[in-house]
Amino acid sequence: RSTTAQVWEAAEEFIRLFHRENHDAGDPRDRLAAVRSELAETGTYRHTPEELVHGARVAWRNSNRCIGRLYWNSLRVRDRRESTDAEGIAAECFEHLREATNGGRVRPTITVFAPDAPDRPGPLIWSEQLVRYAGYGDHHSVTVGDARNAPLTEALLRLGWRGGAGTPFDLLPLVVQGVDDKPRWFDTPEDAVLEVPIGHPDDEGWAQWGLRWHAVPAISNMCLEIGGIHYPAAPFNGWYMGTEIGARNLADTDRYNLLPAVARRLGLDTSSDRSLWKDRALVELNRAVLHSFDRAGVTMADHHTESRRFLSHLEREERKGRDVGADWSWIVPPISGSATPVFHRTYEDRPSSTAYVHHPGAQD
Numbered sequence: 001r002s003t004t005a006q007v008w009e010a011a012e013e014f015i016r017l018f019h020r021e022n023h024d025a026g027d028p029r030d031r032l033a034a035v036r037s038e039l040a041e042t043g044t045y046r047h048t049p050e051e052l053v054h055g056a057r058v059a060w061r062n063s064n065r066c067i068g069r070l071y072w073n074s075l076r077v078r079d080r081r082e083s084t085d086a087e088g089i090a091a092e093c094f095e096h097l098r099e100a101t102n103g104g105r106v107r108p109t110i111t112v113f114a115p116d117a118p119d120r121p122g123p124l125i126w127s128e129q130l131v132r133y134a135g136y137g138d139h140h141s142v143t144v145g146d147a148r149n150a151p152l153t154e155a156l157l158r159l160g161w162r163g164g165a166g167t168p169f170d171l172l173p174l175v176v177q178g179v180d181d182k183p184r185w186f187d188t189p190e191d192a193v194l195e196v197p198i199g200h201p202d203d204e205g206w207a208q209w210g211l212r213w214h215a216v217p218a219i220s221n222m223c224l225e226i227g228g229i230h231y232p233a234a235p236f237n238g239w240y241m242g243t244e245i246g247a248r249n250l251a252d253t254d255r256y257n258l259l260p261a262v263a264r265r266l267g268l269d270t271s272s273d274r275s276l277w278k279d280r281a282l283v284e285l286n287r288a289v290l291h292s293f294d295r296a297g298v299t300m301a302d303h304h305t306e307s308r309r310f311l312s313h314l315e316r317e318e319r320k321g322r323d324v325g326a327d328w329s330w331i332v333p334p335i336s337g338s339a340t341p342v343f344h345r346t347y348e349d350r351p352s353s354t355a356y357v358h359h360p361g362a363q364d
């Protein structure tokens, strides 16, 4: 809960920034006076459509853990602040997926739902991403699917979902809590989710594993904060960087844990870490992911290209007189770190009042 003084401080900073970076917005004084009186009368204030668009883009530009910020100023913003009920929000989330997927030419997009108001909190999306695979079994002994989503799968079963077909890649329904506070779940329409089958470029045998992953990463459980106003439901997507799927989602021991199977298929000696079998399996799994997305015509970054783009972003921001904050431990890719240019320098981890933040008490 913010006091009006805290809101005013962030609001003034954001309005001044908006007018500085949008010269056709003119002098900020009138807007500052209007915001100040609206805040005094109602305990909050409403962003203009232009302020909302720029705020969502600046929040991305301020995301210290994000390597993909070069294109921050071309984020597509879907203003859905009038959506407050769970059904309407779910429908807009599925439309977001269709628009962002764009037949494989993925477009970075955000949909902004109703903000927190002084008399009632805004809506919440319980799912971490708009597309998630079920994890069946309790968190400690997951038998089938993505163990990361075992808690959400449990919550869905308690909410009356009967479970899917029991495959390792069952699409979970989306869980939305409208402003009436009641969580509801909605099956994800098939035409809203593009999936990519994962195969290896040199070994047809991988196809028998039935591996796949969804084309679009869309984070739905973070809060967008712009100039003191909180938008707790504001799902945003970019495109995947291959390592996210190849080095984490399919490789982590508490996710799909595929390195042993890949190593066996490659005929590697898995009896000792010193054979570097995990390292060789990781490279082949990442080659398979990049190859499969390219074959499917779905946008995907490789960690070398994305690292170069990030350093270009830093240079361009410096030229504009803006400092860029970054968190080295998130920016450096999970494989081949020192083979990418982002590894060989340090960064300042700078806080900003306009940013994407985790809800208090959330995981990660």
Ligand code: HEM
Binding pocket: 056, 060, 063, 065, 066, 067, 068, 069, 071, 075, 108, 109, 110, 236, 237, 238, 239, 240, 241, 244, 301, 306, 330, 356, 364
């Ligand atoms: C356009 C392509 C993009 C790429 C390739 C990209 C890449 C990444 C990667 C690899 C991470 C680390 C994720 C992890 O290790 O789990 C990340 C973090 C993040 N990205 Fe980006 N990103 C892109 C676009 C965006 C967009 C459009 C937004 C928001 C509008 C965004 C906001 C963030 C935020 C807030 C984090 C930190 C998440 C957290 O703290 O948990 N990114 N990005």
Ligand SMILES: N=C(Nc1cccc(CNC[C@@H]2CCCN2)c1)c1cccs1
Binding pocket: 217, 218, 219, 236, 237, 238, 239, 240, 241, 244, 248, 364
């Ligand atoms: N490419 C993306 N990846 C991404 C971005 C932010 C957060 C996440 C999810 N992070 C949580 C995972 C799970 C364990 C460690 N990382 C993924 C994007 C998602 C949304 C816009 S870009």
